[in-house]
Amino acid sequence: DGGITQSPKYLFRKEGQNVTLSxxxxxxxxxxxxxxxxxxxxxxxxxxxxxxxxxQKGDIxxxxxxxxxxxxxxxxxxxxxxxxPTAFYLCASSIGLAGVYxxxxxxxxxxxxxx
Amino acid sequence: xxxxxxxxxxLSVQEGDSAVIKCTYSDSASNxxxxxxxxxxxxxxxxxxxxxxxxxxxxxxxAVTLNKTAKHFSLHITETQPEDxxxxxxxxxxxxxxxxxxxxxxxxxxx
Numbered sequence: 423d424g425g426i427t428q429s430p431k432y433l434f435r436k437e438g439q440n441v442t443l444s445x446x447x448x449x450x451x452x453x454x455x456x457x458x459x460x461x462x463x464x465x466x467x468x469x470x471x472x473x474x475x476x477x478q479k480g481d482i483x484x485x486x487x488x489x490x491x492x493x494x495x496x497x498x499x500x501x502x503x504x505x506x507p508t509a510f511y512l513c514a515s516s517i518g519l520a521g522v523y524x525x526x527x528x529x530x531x532x533x534x535x536x537x
Numbered sequence: 538x539x540x541x542x543x544x545x546x547x548l549s550v551q552e553g554d555s556a557v558i559k560c561t562y563s564d565s566a567s568n569x570x571x572x573x574x575x576x577x578x579x580x581x582x583x584x585x586x587x588x589x590x591x592x593x594x595x596x597x598x599x600a601v602t603l604n605k606t607a608k609h610f611s612l613h614i615t616e617t618q619p620e621d622x623x624x625x626x627x628x629x630x631x632x633x634x635x636x637x638x639x640x641x642x643x644x645x646x647x648x
Contacts, residue, residue, distance in 0.1 A: 467636075
């Protein structure tokens with residue numbers, strides 16, 4: 423459970439605004455991920471990072487951006503280009519991307535609502 | 538890319554009965570298959586996982602079976618209890634090592 427924090431827990435955004443979701447981990451994990459969760463659709467990968475200063479697009483990266491300047495931090499920016507941003511956002515981390523090292527630990531999530 | 542399908546989407550069982558959730562995957566290179574449990578409003582948590590070199594794994598009331606030939610794996614929960622009520626997700630690694638998740642199964646255990 424512990425080791426990954428996300429803030430804020432709830433976030434309200436007006437249309438046209440960019441917002442940044444925070445994700446921090448103290449598990450010394452190399453890999454970090456951002457998922458979007460909508461009802462009935464499971465977890466969809468937005469971006470992931472295997473190492474500092476490197477990140478890759480996931481399945482639904484359009485309208486989102488990330489940075490990985492520190493091993494512990496992987497913030498997600500939801501831009502105004504994201505047409506339907508209201509969702510539950512989950513951050514996760516793992517030791518790496520190889521086999522069982524892919525066991526992912528999730529943060530508590532941020533619920534974003536566009537007003 | 539990897540495609541993971543999960544069935545059923547909802548499952549209602551009586552307390553004490555067994556529950557079975559099935560997943561299929563498409564990438565024959567997948568080598569890691571975790572199952573996560575997510576209670577309402579909370580984060581997903583790993584409950585059991587299996588690697589491709591193992592056919593079955595058990596942890597108390599929970600077991601997972603893997604059929605690599607048929608590309609499917611299943612979660613079995615025996616002697617279900619009300620606290621087993623949650624959404625359960627299966628996942629499989631794709632060729633890049635990332636996890637692809639199923640759509641989830643809402644399990645409701647009725648007393």
